[in-house]
Amino acid sequence: MNKYSIAAASALLFAAFNTGAYAAGGEIAVIVKTVNSNYWQNVQKGANAAVADAKGYTLTFQGPASESAITDEVNMVVNAVNRRVAGIVLAPSDPDALVPAIKKAWEAHIPVVLIDSTISDSGKQYYQSFLSTDNEKAGEMCAKALIDRVGQSGKIAIMSYVPGAGSEVSRVGGFRKYIADHSKLQVVGPFYSQSQMATALNQTTDVLSANPDLKGVFGANEPTAIGVGRALKQSGKAGKLVAVGFDGNEDLQGFVRDGTVQAIAVQGSWQMGYKGIQTVVNVIERKPVAKQVDTGVVMVDKQNLDSKEAKNVLY
Numbered sequence: 391m392n393k394y395s396i397a398a399a400s401a402l403l404f405a406a407f408n409t410g411a412y413a414a415g416g417e418i419a420v421i422v423k424t425v426n427s428n429y430w431q432n433v434q435k436g437a438n439a440a441v442a443d444a445k446g447y448t449l450t451f452q453g454p455a456s457e458s459a460i461t462d463e464v465n466m467v468v469n470a471v472n473r474r475v476a477g478i479v480l481a482p483s484d485p486d487a488l489v490p491a492i493k494k495a496w497e498a499h500i501p502v503v504l505i506d507s508t509i510s511d512s513g514k515q516y517y518q519s520f521l522s523t524d525n526e527k528a529g530e531m532c533a534k535a536l537i538d539r540v541g542q543s544g545k546i547a548i549m550s551y552v553p554g555a556g557s558e559v560s561r562v563g564g565f566r567k568y569i570a571d572h573s574k575l576q577v578v579g580p581f582y583s584q585s586q587m588a589t590a591l592n593q594t595t596d597v598l599s600a601n602p603d604l605k606g607v608f609g610a611n612e613p614t615a616i617g618v619g620r621a622l623k624q625s626g627k628a629g630k631l632v633a634v635g636f637d638g639n640e641d642l643q644g645f646v647r648d649g650t651v652q653a654i655a656v657q658g659s660w661q662m663g664y665k666g667i668q669t670v671v672n673v674i675e676r677k678p679v680a681k682q683v684d685t686g687v688v689m690v691d692k693q694n695l696d697s698k699e700a701k702n703v704l705y
Contacts, residue, residue, distance in 0.1 A: 414476075414674055416476030417476055420433075420450065421463060421466045422434075422453040425452070429611075432639075433505070433506075433659050433660070434663060436662065437667050441667055444668075450475075453466075456584065456585065463484075464491050468491050474498070477500060480504055480517075481507060485507070485555070486509070493513065496516040502670075503518060503521065503669045505666045506556075507555055519681055519683065520681065521683045522684070523657045528687045530568040532689075535634050535689060539652055539653075545576045546604065547581070547606075550579070551582060551585045551613070552584055558610065565608060586617075587616050590621075605631055608633075608635075609634070609635040609651075614635075615651065618635065619642065622651075634655075636654065637659075643704055646692055646695055649692070652691060659703075686703075688700060
């Protein structure tokens with residue numbers, strides 16, 4: 391049973407703080423890891439759709455220039471608290487650094503809903519709901535897709551993104567454990583791109599050069615997987631080894647279609663934005679919400695790329 395599913399969530403709860411109730415309406419601040427990514431822009435589209443369906447709410451959408459600009463994201467949360475927003479939907483870039491800012495929101499009776507990545511256990515009391523992909527399971531799915539195509543032995547590389555990010559720890563951890571438990575594949579890496587496509591491209595090019603016997607590679611998020619695909623093309627190795635990526639923008643869809651990347655795990659990013667807004671509105675209006683919600687993942691390859699299921703999550 392999926393650990394983040396509603397069925398497996400502890401109990402529905404009425405998310406109100408120790409004192410006071412919320413006044414319906416007002417600004418909802420959506421703060422994500424970076425605005426410079428199709429993935430987060432798709433989250434914004436879902437959030438915009440949900441606000442349009444809500445009565446009396448407005449939306450602001452912010453994020454740092456890069457996922458590694460953690461201090462910038464912390465400041466955005468603090469600024470949202472200081473201007474007394476009605477609620478915050480947050481994708482935390484670091485599990486520890488955001489805790490004090492989320493605590494400030496809690497102390498100000500401003501509800502916080504987390505999406506995509508969670509925070510450390512010390513901050514769990516300060517947010518009301520967490521919506522995400524089950525990243526550990528998604529990492530396992532990517533590992534299985536790779537094993538199915540490269541076999542039980544040989545060498546593969548892990549191209550990851552921001553070390554310590556909640557989604558990265560679970561996703562790459564699930565991938566590595568499945569590889570260790572179900573194959574004798576040798577793992578090179580992980581290498582960390584800091585979610586910068588150009589960095590991932592250069593790192594992958596170096597890994598391909600240093601490991602001519604490489605049989606497969608895993609690109610663990612959108613900019614990293616794009617960098618992997620471009621490195622394979624530029625090195626003339628597209629289609630000569632197996633690549634599995636994460637997320638589903640037009641670049642990655644093109645790589646699947648032309649055989650550069652064999653499979654991509656695509657998250658429900660639009661759903662995260664839409665349900666994130668719905669959930670924080672429910673908290674504000676004192677309706678029950680689940681503490682944890684799984685927003686799903688779909689494995690997409692050339693065979694199902696044009697299916698309805700894939701089109702529902704590709705962006």
